[in-house]
Amino acid sequence: MKKIFKDNRINYASTLNERFDDLCKRVISSLVLLPPTVLLIWIGGLAFELGILVIASCMLWEWGGLIAIPSDRYRTRLILVVAMLACFLMALVFCFSAGMVCALLSGSIFVIFAKNLRIVKLFWLGVAIIATIIPTLGIVWMRSHIEFGLETVIYVITSVIATDIGAYATGKIIGGPKLLPKVSPSKTWAGLAGGIAASMLIAAIFTIVLKDARGPALLPIAICITLVAQIGDLLESSIKRHFNVKDSGTLIPGHGGVLDRVDGMMTVLPIITLAIWISGRSVLQW
Known part of the structure; x- marks a missing residue:
């Protein structure tokens, strides 16, 4: 029993060290x-x-x-x-x-x-x-x-980044039921909720900082950005599984390749672009 307990402690400590090293690489990158x-x-x-x-x-x-x-x-x-x-x-x-x-x-x-x-x-x-x-x-x-082009790009990028961070942190801390374990074993429903909360926080900040930003519209947009970004993440995971690779590349330590870093952005950007083109206004002005 003592040996089993000791082995479990070693494995747990090793897992924590790996996660910490991975997190450090992500932060530094x-x-x-x-x-x-x-x-x-x-x-x-x-x-x-x-x-x-x-x-x-x-x-x-x-x-x-x-x-x-x-x-x-x-x-x-x-x-x-x-x-x-x-x-x-x-x-x-x-x-x-x-x-x-x-x-x-x-x-x-x-x-x-x-x-x-x-x-x-x-x-x-x-x-x-x-x-x-x-x-x-x-x-x-x-x-x-487009009008407010700088602010719009910053908003979209920070929303997707916040979604990634919120989902990653919440998923690691809370854990719980998996979102789609066959596609991405690490993603959880708690992580999705954390991503939505983080994206809504960004929307609230932009509403306060920019007088032209409209909160009632930005909050549902924030939820949509999170959902679409997560779909992009899952799509890239399924593609990597199809080709039997862990990462798309090795350019960014802790993240893998560029595709691993911008997967959510690649699904969000076309939809936001189309929405702005159809409406004729930045999403910040809806």
Whole structure:
């Protein structure tokens, strides 16, 4: 009995140490990445667009590693980068609607002609193009072409980050029933509630700080952002399970790859972009 008790204590201590090390890596990575990210968002313009282009390139590089067999990875990554550059050029030279249409068309065309390009994963090639380029074009459009663009981008990003932190912290502290254990064993219903609470807190802060922000609209928007961000997180988890990998990459210590860090953002941004485009106003003004 003493030996079993001792072994259990050792295993528990080892688990705590692993969690602490993982948390430390996450915190350090966030502190390193946060200042340049905030600076680029604040500056806007060409610097912000180039920064988004770099992030999109990293994401597509990771997609290439996920969806292609080793012998096809160089070719797949080259095709993804060419598609991204074409879409960004269309958006910046003509209009962002042209860039979005280009993303949809290029995704479809590459899927149709993927056999001629000797790419194995036909469907996933189109998914990678559309799922990466449309959100990245969306955030560039929001920052540069709408009223309260800076404030809107900051709100969306902080809401998604708050959702991640709230869900992660609440899930670790409270635990409880799993959300979708077959897709993501670590996610819990308590974590989802914590993410909603954190996102609503951000909405309340923006309502207080910005006189043009409207609280009655922002609170339900905060809940929607949390739900959509969690869906994005679960979708990325299911994709990684499909390809039998733990992380999309190793670029960010404690987080894995860029896709692991922005998975929730990739589902939230297209919906927010579409909502703003249809309404003609920032979500802060609803």
